[in-house]
Amino acid sequence: MDLTPYDIELGGLASASDEALERTSRRILERRRIVSDYVQFRGLSQKLRPVDSLSKKPYVLVSLDKRNGDVGLKEFGPSDLLDGEARAFIRAAFVDPDRFSLVYPVFPTVYSPAVSNNQAQARNFGHHVYETLMKMSPVDGDRILDVGTGSGYLSWVAWSAARTIGRTPTMYAIDINPLAVSNAKAMAHLAGFEINAIAHDNVAGPEGLAFPDVTFRLVIWDMPALPRLLRPHLSERGSRAHPRQLMEYWDDGSTALGSLETFAQTLPQLLESKPTATSSRGAMPSAAVLWNIAPADFPEALPHTFEQVGLTPLLLDTYTSGGGAITCVVYAISLPESGLRRRGGKKLSDLARYHDRRH
Numbered sequence: 001m002d003l004t005p006y007d008i009e010l011g012g013l014a015s016a017s018d019e020a021l022e023r024t025s026r027r028i029l030e031r032r033r034i035v036s037d038y039v040q041f042r043g044l045s046q047k048l049r050p051v052d053s054l055s056k057k058p059y060v061l062v063s064l065d066k067r068n069g070d071v072g073l074k075e076f077g078p079s080d081l082l083d084g085e086a087r088a089f090i091r092a093a094f095v096d097p098d099r100f101s102l103v104y105p106v107f108p109t110v111y112s113p114a115v116s117n118n119q120a121q122a123r124n125f126g127h128h129v130y131e132t133l134m135k136m137s138p139v140d141g142d143r144i145l146d147v148g149t150g151s152g153y154l155s156w157v158a159w160s161a162a163r164t165i166g167r168t169p170t171m172y173a174i175d176i177n178p179l180a181v182s183n184a185k186a187m188a189h190l191a192g193f194e195i196n197a198i199a200h201d202n203v204a205g206p207e208g209l210a211f212p213d214v215t216f217r218l219v220i221w222d223m224p225a226l227p228r229l230l231r232p233h234l235s236e237r238g239s240r241a242h243p244r245q246l247m248e249y250w251d252d253g254s255t256a257l258g259s260l261e262t263f264a265q266t267l268p269q270l271l272e273s274k275p276t277a278t279s280s281r282g283a284m285p286s287a288a289v290l291w292n293i294a295p296a297d298f299p300e301a302l303p304h305t306f307e308q309v310g311l312t313p314l315l316l317d318t319y320t321s322g323g324g325a326i327t328c329v330v331y332a333i334s335l336p337e338s339g340l341r342r343r344g345g346k347k348l349s350d351l352a353r354y355h356d357r358r359h
Helices: 018-042 079-084 084-094 117-133 155-163 177-193 245-249 254-270 302-305 348-358
Strands: 057-063 071-076 099-105 143-146 170-175 196-197 218-222 285-292 312-322 326-334
Touching: 018 084, 018 302, 057 155, 057 254, 071 084, 071 117, 079 084, 079 155, 084 099, 084 254, 099 155, 099 170, 099 177, 117 218, 117 312, 117 326, 143 155, 143 302, 155 177, 155 218, 155 254, 170 177, 177 196, 254 285, 254 302, 302 326
Parallel strands: 143 170, 143 218, 170 196, 218 285
Antiparallel strands: 057 071, 057 099, 285 326, 312 326
């Protein structure tokens, strides 16, 4: 792993002098050159690329507009700190009274919200997190869970959204990648809040719930993408002839279906049964905010999965990506008004047969 870019005091970035930033940048780039020379000399993997080349850059500037929840994202690396315009852009974010801003690192192997192919989706989803939390009229101590936290970006958005109305939530996060858990903790430390982040696979695993006996006002998950064509994968899950692959585990494979079903079946246990007593009358109840795609051959898969366990899905947004090839959806999932929780539910293969009968 290339750890050379992380020897920098990101918390003091906005106040450091130009000379100090340039010295720091040159020192990091020189260390990176030494690493590259060593890799080449030893004949090691050439996939270890310079941090400012085609690979993701190691720092993210994220900001949130206090008035409307618009999110800004920009990635940069050590060589960008040699550019006067780039330094001025970063500093300007920290003196804008209408925005909360943070610079934090994104560690190796961790999903970055600011790379070009992630940024539009990350900004859109972050804005929906802000809007949903505002509708909840949050109070101090409301518990928020960020599933698959990655770098901790959405945890920061939720915490900052609550700050816009003077509230302080209690933050929790899980991720399957221990480096992501460390990343979220580093981000929270730089931002000035505490986060209970642990390594855990989905909200429930063989060892039980990630956070036993804890319920949440808001659950956030930028989920692994369902396959564009869902049906070919329905019969493959668990087959020895279809082993799990890393890319498939995250996106666009049969294992994404298992992640969805596990989450849906566990969510009724995670959501608070009603808004806290001090919340405003008429506030939105506890909910999960989720991103996924709508499979072309079974677009109702996501809402049907949650309906089958007695939850109420509300479509927040639909848009296309990949030149119109992919339909993306954002849902808010809440308990029914009765507050009754149903256990179990049908699997997606059963729901597909139900869909066939209807159509």
